[in-house]
Amino acid sequence: MKSFIIFINIYVGLIWGGGMVYAGEMTIESLMSALAITQHAEQTFTERRYSELLTRPLVFRGMLRYKKPDYLEKHVQTPRDQRFIIKGDTLTVERNEQGKRVKHVISLEGFPIMAALTQGLRATMAGDQAQLEKLFTLELSGTYRKWHLLLTPRPEDDPENDETLADVIEAMKLSGDAQHVLRVEIIEKEGDRSVMVINPRP
Amino acid sequence: MNLPRQSLPLAIYTLLMAVALFMVTQRLHITSDMSLFLPDGASQAQTLLSYQMKRGLNGKSVLISIEGRNEDVTMVELVKANKALARRLRSSDYFVLVSNGQARLPDTAESLLFKYRYVLSPDVAHNFTVNGLRQQLGLRQDELATGLTPRLKKLLKQDPTGELLTVARLWQPPGEIHKAQGVFVSQDGRRSLLLAMLRGDVANLDAQQLAIDFISSSFDKLAGNSLRLRMTGPVVIGVNTRNAIRGDVQVLSILATVLVIIFLFIAFRSWQATLFSAIPLLTGIVVGIATVSLYFGSIHGITLAFGSTLIGVAVDYPMHFFSHLVVKSGTVQQRFARIWPTLRLGVLTSIIGFSVLIFSSYPGLVQLGIFSVAGLGAAALTTRWVLPMLMNDSFVLPQTMHAAQEVFLRFASYLPQLKKGFIALVIVTLGWMLYQGESIWEDSLIKLSPVSEQQLQLDRQLRQDLNALNANHMLLLLADSRQQVLQRAEALEIRLKQWQQSGALTGYSSIAPLLPSRSVQAQRLSVLPGPAQLEVALRQALTGLALRPDIFQSFLGEVKRARKQAPLELEDYQNTPLNERVRTLLFQYGRQWVAPVLLYGETIPASLIDMASEDPEMLFIALREETTGMMRGYRHRALWLLSVGAFLILVTLFLGLRSLPEALRVLSVPVAVVLIDVALIVLLQGGLTLFHLIALLLVVGLGLDYTLFFNRLRRHEHEWQSTFPALWKSWLTTVLVFGSLNLSSAPVLKAIGLTVGVGVSLCFILGLVWGAGARPRSLAH
Numbered sequence: 001m002k003s004f005i006i007f008i009n010i011y012v013g014l015i016w017g018g019g020m021v022y023a024g025e026m027t028i029e030s031l032m033s034a035l036a037i038t039q040h041a042e043q044t045f046t047e048r049r050y051s052e053l054l055t056r057p058l059v060f061r062g063m064l065r066y067k068k069p070d071y072l073e074k075h076v077q078t079p080r081d082q083r084f085i086i087k088g089d090t091l092t093v094e095r096n097e098q099g100k101r102v103k104h105v106i107s108l109e110g111f112p113i114m115a116a117l118t119q120g121l122r123a124t125m126a127g128d129q130a131q132l133e134k135l136f137t138l139e140l141s142g143t144y145r146k147w148h149l150l151l152t153p154r155p156e157d158d159p160e161n162d163e164t165l166a167d168v169i170e171a172m173k174l175s176g177d178a179q180h181v182l183r184v185e186i187i188e189k190e191g192d193r194s195v196m197v198i199n200p201r202p
Numbered sequence: 203m204n205l206p207r208q209s210l211p212l213a214i215y216t217l218l219m220a221v222a223l224f225m226v227t228q229r230l231h232i233t234s235d236m237s238l239f240l241p242d243g244a245s246q247a248q249t250l251l252s253y254q255m256k257r258g259l260n261g262k263s264v265l266i267s268i269e270g271r272n273e274d275v276t277m278v279e280l281v282k283a284n285k286a287l288a289r290r291l292r293s294s295d296y297f298v299l300v301s302n303g304q305a306r307l308p309d310t311a312e313s314l315l316f317k318y319r320y321v322l323s324p325d326v327a328h329n330f331t332v333n334g335l336r337q338q339l340g341l342r343q344d345e346l347a348t349g350l351t352p353r354l355k356k357l358l359k360q361d362p363t364g365e366l367l368t369v370a371r372l373w374q375p376p377g378e379i380h381k382a383q384g385v386f387v388s389q390d391g392r393r394s395l396l397l398a399m400l401r402g403d404v405a406n407l408d409a410q411q412l413a414i415d416f417i418s419s420s421f422d423k424l425a426g427n428s429l430r431l432r433m434t435g436p437v438v439i440g441v442n443t444r445n446a447i448r449g450d451v452q453v454l455s456i457l458a459t460v461l462v463i464i465f466l467f468i469a470f471r472s473w474q475a476t477l478f479s480a481i482p483l484l485t486g487i488v489v490g491i492a493t494v495s496l497y498f499g500s501i502h503g504i505t506l507a508f509g510s511t512l513i514g515v516a517v518d519y520p521m522h523f524f525s526h527l528v529v530k531s532g533t534v535q536q537r538f539a540r541i542w543p544t545l546r547l548g549v550l551t552s553i554i555g556f557s558v559l560i561f562s563s564y565p566g567l568v569q570l571g572i573f574s575v576a577g578l579g580a581a582a583l584t585t586r587w588v589l590p591m592l593m594n595d596s597f598v599l600p601q602t603m604h605a606a607q608e609v610f611l612r613f614a615s616y617l618p619q620l621k622k623g624f625i626a627l628v629i630v631t632l633g634w635m636l637y638q639g640e641s642i643w644e645d646s647l648i649k650l651s652p653v654s655e656q657q658l659q660l661d662r663q664l665r666q667d668l669n670a671l672n673a674n675h676m677l678l679l680l681a682d683s684r685q686q687v688l689q690r691a692e693a694l695e696i697r698l699k700q701w702q703q704s705g706a707l708t709g710y711s712s713i714a715p716l717l718p719s720r721s722v723q724a725q726r727l728s729v730l731p732g733p734a735q736l737e738v739a740l741r742q743a744l745t746g747l748a749l750r751p752d753i754f755q756s757f758l759g760e761v762k763r764a765r766k767q768a769p770l771e772l773e774d775y776q777n778t779p780l781n782e783r784v785r786t787l788l789f790q791y792g793r794q795w796v797a798p799v800l801l802y803g804e805t806i807p808a809s810l811i812d813m814a815s816e817d818p819e820m821l822f823i824a825l826r827e828e829t830t831g832m833m834r835g836y837r838h839r840a841l842w843l844l845s846v847g848a849f850l851i852l853v854t855l856f857l858g859l860r861s862l863p864e865a866l867r868v869l870s871v872p873v874a875v876v877l878i879d880v881a882l883i884v885l886l887q888g889g890l891t892l893f894h895l896i897a898l899l900l901v902v903g904l905g906l907d908y909t910l911f912f913n914r915l916r917r918h919e920h921e922w923q924s925t926f927p928a929l930w931k932s933w934l935t936t937v938l939v940f941g942s943l944n945l946s947s948a949p950v951l952k953a954i955g956l957t958v959g960v961g962v963s964l965c966f967i968l969g970l971v972w973g974a975g976a977r978p979r980s981l982a983h
Binding site for chain 1: 343344346347348349350351352353355358359381382748749750753
């Protein structure tokens with residue numbers, strides 16, 4: 001019985017103590033360490049893409065799967081089944097082409113926007129501040145319960161490539177609640193943008 | 203003493219040498235085009251193949267690997283160095299194309315393919331139906347979901363059916379290359395890789411050496427000490443091999459020169475004689491270069507190197523001359539005149555032997571033949587008419603090296619007793635060679651350009667990493683016109699695709715997809731709808747899609763323009779990086795147009811070979827066997843020429859010696875020497891190559907000289923004190939020079955060193971055994 005009380009005390013103390021940390025001033029470091037707790041996640045999402053080329057926004061629904069530290073899968077289920085898997089440095093695209101399931105392994109470099117989403121989102125979910133800061137400058141606002149993280153791509157010195165992240169992406173806005181990322185907005189240079197809303201429950 | 207008469211040869215010599223030296227110093231142009239040493243083939247296939255090799259088919263690629271010096275080099279470093287090196291190489295003029303997986307096709311190439319996408323794309327017919335349009339537009343809308351860059355968005359508007367991507371894929375190498383962070387890397391991640399295509403003529407090693415050096419120096423500037431660069435590819439191998447040989451030649455020729463000078467000084471005890479010994483050889487080299495330059499306009503580096511080796515016979519001429527100056531009776535002229543007939547016969551027969559080269563089918567060997575004939579002639583004339591003029595009439599050299607002379611005399615009295623043994627050896631060798639037959643020849647072209655095993659391994663590894671397939675077989679399509687040959691390539695491609703799908707063929711490279719015939723181009727354009735028609739079709743296809751209809755104005759304009767556009771021609775590829783590839787797969791040869799189709803994979807379907815054998819305008823070539831066949835064809839010609847040469851030498855010997863048995867005996871020595879020497883080469887080095895043959899020619903020249911002088915000893919017994927020392931001194935000099943070649947790491951130099959070293963020793967021994975006959979007893983002690 002005595003040990004049980006001690007256990008409860010420690011348990012409550014831990015929760016309380018943890019809460020104390022988060023209740024204090026929110027910093028990128030504290031947000032990152034909160035996010036880093038997640039080992040793996042599987043969540044549904046709805047993405048709306050707005051483009052000057054479109055008469056109406058395109059709506060995609062599907063699953064987002066994440067496994068620490070470097071696996072992220074965006075599985076679009078409607079309107080058409082397509083899977084984008086990034087693992088390490090490679091992006092694998094799986095989709096149906098002329099009735100056949102085709103898998104392409106491609107370099108992220110050819111798809112800067114996809115790369116922005118996946119790398120930014122993956123690093124955020126992993127709470128990997130170093131990786132994030134390598135690609136973006138970070139700006140945090142809001143409260144721990146409702147935070148906003150603005151990612152602006154760092155200009156790259158690569159004269160060979162005129163389509164680096166900074167050339168095509170204006171900014172990426174992530175918002176969340178404690179350790180969950182709930183919304184990802186990507187604003188492209190030419191005004192197109194996409195908004196992905198993530199449902200915290202599977 | 204008639205002074206003017208005496209100085210006349212000297213005046214002529216000075217004048218001629220001044221002209222020759224002027225030419226050599228002012229107009230010397232040394233080339234390094236290796237294809238000069240490839241034969242002009244006999245059959246049509248061989249001719250075309252030889253033409254292809256001369257143009258450097260597939261030989262332009264340099265495979266580059268960047269790797270860490272130790273284990274803890276990260277991928278980031280490898281990739282960073284790779285990108286930096288690629289950028290630097292692309293900014294230079296040495297390369298037509300540098301691919302490291304990073305960039306898309308260069309702009310000039312992409313804009314050409316874009317302009318002609320509707321005649322190049324095989325999908326046009328399907329894509330421009332309402333259904334096809336709907337399908338393609340649906341795909342574009344899906345792609346938009348992943349987010350498109352400004353460039354791709356623009357492309358979507360101009361090319362919604364995605365033809366550019368289809369066309370660009372035609373240029374992709376078969377098979378995918380592993381990548382990390384956008385650049386080529388090996389599967390194990392230890393190397394990052396680049397592939398550079400050289401500009402210009404690959405056979406011109408001097409020019410390509412600059413490009414190779416540029417890669418190394420760029421890398422040294424860019425990368426830190428933790429990384430190292432390794433390269434391979436035909437040109438890299440060629441340059442490396444040449445440099446290795448060149449380095450060895452420089453070191454060894456200095457070594458040999460020093461040794462020979464020391465030896466000559468010991469032999470003559472006279473600085474004057476030692477220095478003058480070099481005059482005939484140097485004269486020969488200068489005249490050889492001048493003659494070849496005059497005839498060809500330039501001289502090949504190999505001609506110069508091997509030519510100077512071949513006329514090494516000329517070192518012996520002053521040796522004979524000076525050795526007879528130990529006799530005290532008569533003027534220098536008179537003393538030398540006594541042995542001149544023998545020397546003259548030796549010179550003439552050597553010249554006949556070397557002139558065989560002039561009638562060979564390698565342009566490089568023709569050069570070599572002209573060089574050695576001119577050089578040898580000049581050296582002999584210099585020895586006869588110039589050297590004596592430079593000496594005081596009463597000049598006498600001391601008798602030297604008594605101990606050595608004693609040893610050789612003793613040697614000379616023993617050897618003839620072994621005559622029967624030597625005859626048995628020759629018979630056994632002959633039997634063995636007849637039994638070996640064709641297998642004594644090394645036909646592989648690789649043996650001609652010796653490459654280290656290490657380099658070969660790197661080459662295999664990088665080829666595997668970069669999926670650089672080796673074409674082992676080739677089909678040559680022939681036709682009278684460009685359009686005809688293109689149509690034939692198109693017809694063939696249908697079959698090739700079937701074989702590829704069934705797995706009978708790994709892959710192929712053909713001109714067909716890259717330059718469609720005019721009729722196919724016209725057919726593709728005829729499918730494109732007119733402006734009004736296309737607008738209606740586009741509207742129908744867009745129903746249900748979210749793409750805005752008004753963004754496709756430029757597309758409508760592009761299609762309208764394409765329908766009126768002139769067809770794509772071979773010439774349009776000029777000035778793009780794609781030109782090299784197109785020109786390799788389609789070219790004019792004489793009046794005919796030729797389209798080579800490269801076939802990848804180890805095996806070739808039998809039906810393909812059958813198809814080619816039934817068609818006189820389609821040649822099937824197994825690349826390895828064909829080059830081997832070329833060597834074999836050359837060899838038969840060489841043997842025939844050698845027989846003619848031997849016959850002419852025999853006639854000359856008969857005329858000179860006025861006795862057929864004597865002529866036959868003299869000729870039998872070099873013939874027996876060549877037999878035994880060849881057997882030894884086959885046993886020690888695995889087979890005979892072209893380089894061995896050249897060395898054997900020198901052996902024949904030296905052998906004839908030796909035997910003629912040994913033969914002379916039969917009639918002039920007192921000359922055992924003058925002619926005989928000249929012979930063993932000549933032998934020792936030659937062994938010093940060619941023995942030092944055996945120290946080289948380059949197989950070519952070793953081959954020559956061994957062949958000549960062994961050959962000349964056998965000439966000395968066999969010359970003694972049945973050239974000289976029994977030595978008179980009076981000289982024993």
